[in-house]
Amino acid sequence: MSTKNGPLSDVRVIEMGHVIAAPMCGALLSDFGADVIKIERPGQGDMLRVLSARAKDGVGVWWKTLARNKRLVALDWKSAEGREVLRRLVENAQILIENFRPGVLERAGLAPEVLHEWNPDLVIVRISGYGQTGPRASWPGFGRAGEAMSGLAHMTGFADNAPMHPGFPAADSTTGLMAAYGAMMALHAVQSGSARGQVVDLAIFEPLLRLIDYHVPTRTGAGLPVDRNGLQAxxxxxxxxxxxAKDGKxxxxxxxxxxxxxxxxxxxxxxxxxxxxxxxxxxxxxxxxxxxxxxxxxxxxxxxxxxxxxxxxxxxxxxxxVYDVDDILADPHIAARGDIVGVEGDDTKVVGPVPKLDKTPGRLRWLGRSALGADSRSVLEEFGFDSGQIAALINKGTVGAPDS
The missing domain is CATH 3.30.1540 (formyl-coa transferase, domain 3)
Structure with a gap:
């Protein structure tokens, strides 16, 4: 692996995710040393690259933080040759993360049963709009649908006005957090010998449903509705x-x-x-x-x-x-906690690893880089492919790499 820093430095993660939820899961694990290999499609890349404002160097700032600490491989895993590359990666990993619509992996011949044939101890984290089971499993689902279904939007805003979504992708981000939590539990089960590899099945509405929590017992136990209540509790x-206040704050x-x-x-x-x-x-x-x-x-x-x-x-x-982002950046307490971090030579700052571990703390090693397949060659070399095999894969378009 490329690093031996952090409590997860002995864990390798294959991230086949895109946009927010799965990349957030991978980023949280990478903060604490996991070797996260992010797979993108050659010539295309993760949509997250273009979903945010650009830094001075032209790289999307959202990409910089959610692709932090990750090694980048461009791979057409749906092709026969790409499938063999993916197999070698999976055989040497502990966790795989994906957030495709249910059925995508199965149609590509990569159902969990296949992945577990390759690696019986693999933890497979599957994130989707409505989960892998249930009558809506095949529906497309984005974060806002999850915020609606969890009850969050209904509870947010003023009673005499429309429901409101929060000012950040709450469903996607909390799903990434819950996915990392689920991955760690499943990995512990492998390491303790209580279970071999298993599937962590997570619908985007479920983390918020669980974290809001009180609305269900309030309704069922006390018989009370939980409606929008403006700025009150x-x-x-x-x-x-x-x-x-008097000064406008x-x-x-x-x-x-x-x-x-x-x-x-x-x-x-x-x-x-x-x-x-x-x-x-x-x-x-x-x-x-x-x-x-x-x-x-x-x-x-x-x-x-x-x-x-x-x-x-x-x-x-x-x-x-009530802080705006400039207040956050200027606050001495936030600075003293080391909550805003960066890397040398880049003006972009990001939120540092959370929580704080006193003996094995997390660390920002690098920000997400712009080059698609930046680490394709080095990763494939590490996994036993020789220079001729790598060149052939690149020439065929199965693997993407800079200057290829």
Whole structure:
């Protein structure tokens, strides 16, 4: 392998994904040392390359972060020769990630049964819009459909207006995260001897469905709907909201209990208001929520944002500035945590590995590179192909490489 850094440095991953969900899974594993070999079609490449703004060097910034730390191979794996190349890669890997529509691999003769013939311990991560089973399995599905089906869009926005999608691809990104989690569990099962290679089947709507979580028990257990509630907490169970300060900046406040709610009230309206009997329980907050929101909003409007936050902090109440990206890049706490990283010679910065491991931390080794098949030759050499075989594969168009 090309590196021995990180807790996953003994894990090789074949990424046959495209756009966001599968590449996110591969990137998360690569952050912690996995040798991720990303396969793209010769002459075409991953659509992700052109889906975002371009950096000064002309490379898409989304590509730079989601193709980070990965070795790039351009391979027509549907051809007979390409299938043999893929087989050799699979035989020497622990994980394969794909996010094609169900049936694509099967029609190419690469069903899980075939892949497991090649490598019985292989963990196959399959990401699709609706999963590999069920009446909608064959439907095309993108992230927004997942955000809709999970309930996220229905719960986001104001009650008197349309449902809203979040400002980032929440379904795709959380699916990438859950896919990496599933891959690690399945790999542990292999390494512990409790199971050989298996299929991790993940529909794009399922990670959000699981992470939202409370809407299903709220409806089934308490008999309550979970609807759009503007800037308030779900079902208005505790004080929350976003308010504009005197200097035009925005502040978000929240509480998770009666005690933390009383701290907000004391900061914004004094100890006498916070000590009123109804605020000893969350139910009391629910009844007075309109007044609470109005008074907190009026308090914040009288102060510059940082001054208001300082007052809330003095009362041990939770309040935070609503950051734009420039605030993120300038924040000393984020800098002290090492959350924004880059590589020498490239102005593009990306979010660093999460979470932080004190003994085997993740690391950004390189950003996604522009050349399609940048590592095709070196990877094939590593896997036993000689220069003549590689040249023949390149000449036939089965493999793509720079200057080929």
């Amino acid at each position: 779900p079902n208005s169970y505790a004080p929350a909201g976003v308010f504009r 925005w502040i978000t406040i929240s509480a998770g209990s009666a005690a933390t709610g009383r701290r907000l009230l004391e900061a914004a309206g004094g100890a006498e208001w916070a000590a009123q009997p109804q605020f000893q329980t969350l139910e009391g907050f629910t009844k007075d929520m309109d007044e609470i929101v109005e008074r907190i909003g009026a308090f914040i409007a009288l102060h510059d944002a940082q001054d208001a936050i300082d007052i809330f902090q003095a009362h041990d109440a939770v309040a935070a500035m």
